[in-house]
Amino acid sequence: MWKKPAVVSAALALALLAALLAPRLGGASPDSGADSLSAAFGGAPKLPLALSLRKSRATKTLYRSGRSLAFPQSWTTVIFEGTEGDANLVYEFSKRLPDGSWSPWVSAEIHLFKNGRFWGRARLPEGDGALRFQIMDGGIKGAAPVFLSDIEVYDAQAQSAAAESLPAHPGPPEPILPPLIHTRKEWRAKPTRNPYVPMPSPWRITIHHTAGPQTMNLKDTLREVRFIQDFQQNGRGWDDIGYHFLIDGAGNIIEGRPVNVVGSHVKGNNDGNIGIAMMGYFSPPVNDHLTAAQEAALVALIRYLHARYGIAIAEVKGHRDYERTECPGDNVYNLLPDIRKLAAAPPPPEKPIVIKRPPLVIKLQNPGALRWDGRAISAP
Ligand SMILES: [Zn+2]
Secondary structure (H helix, E strand, C coil): CCCCCCCCHHHHHHHHHHHHHCCCCCCCCCCCCCCCCECCCCCCCCCCCCEEHHHHHHHHEEEEECCECCCCCCCCCCEEEECCCCCCCCEEEEEEECCCCCCEEEECCEEEECCEEEEEEECCCCCCCCCCEEECCCCCCHHHEEEEEEEEEECCCCCCCCCCCCCCCCCCCCCCCCCCCCCCCCCCCCCCCCCCCCCCCEEEEEEEECCCCCCCCHHHHHHHHHHHHHHEEEECCCCCCCCEEEEEECCCEEEEECCCCCCCCCCCCCCCCCEEECCCCCCCCCCCCCCCHHHHHHHHHHHHHHHHHHHCCEEEEEECCCCCEEEEEEECCCCHHHHHHHHHCCCCCCCCCCCCCCCCCCCCCCHHHHHECCCCCCCC
16 A cells, blocks of 8 residues: 655646556557656645735745756656636746756746636756746736646657557446436537547446545536546647546536546556546545535446446455555545445335325315316316
8 A cells, every 4th residue: 555655745646647647558549648747846835735825016926936856757848737816827837957057937828717727838848857836926916816736747759658458357237227427518528639449348447536626516517527628638638538437526427538438547557447536635635525425426336337347346446556646535545445335235225205294184075066177176
């Protein structure tokens, strides 16, 4: 079992980033080409980072980070995501060069959604150097809260060519009705950017968290799913959203990538693997907990996939069972034994709806006289 390092920081980001590292399936999948690494800082800041920035007369530099630790491999691109309270913040990055100097500051492009969710990206010179960043006042109104959940780097050029074998684990399909699943059409998904790789016989399930907001209603959820697709398609350069399903705090199940195609959610282990992301941030410092509805929806979905594809319950795992990552967060991971048990058991019998009210007593004065005349009941 992996132990949390003292500097956790962006380990959380591995939830999403892992898929970036995923080897191509027989070279056919155009997804997840580049290796990606989370930025870790020796001292400040620890990610995720919550800032309340204020306009200052003295300076345009509202925040400047320390330097990150060096990276074990070369990178060219930094991506980050979070939530911000003012669209006029400018994020700038600089990279330590081989001669020990720092590159000029580079402004990141920002993709901002109306609800304040954003991701950004900046390109820097090649090399494995550390990074630092600053947040500049580009014309903010006054107070500007910022929540940075994740900073990662990757080499946009590097491609991983390792192929994955595709073991066949066909199971006996049983007839079972799927739970209600909100379709891609409902969240106005963009089409995949390249053809999918078919996955006719999924044989395992991996549980993640989105490390984002735990949305509690369908409207917010669909917008957040659109955001995640935008980040993964346009920020990370994947073909499509990496997960097959997402489940919000209200228990809504959302279709991500179609269930019968290879996803992009566990490094090197995407074949036959259905990715289910619990929406929320189930680790410190946010420490969301699954709502009862969210957990029930997960159990129902696993029970369905188990019956539909014959996926062994023992093959329902957390992302951290495959690689070093905080995902899906302690507050989800610790429930997985219970969730497996519940999903393996038959569904609870549907209880009849009992409406309690006083007995209705109708006393008819002259029952024989009642008749239906086609328009109204009348008693002559
Ligand atoms: Zn994950």
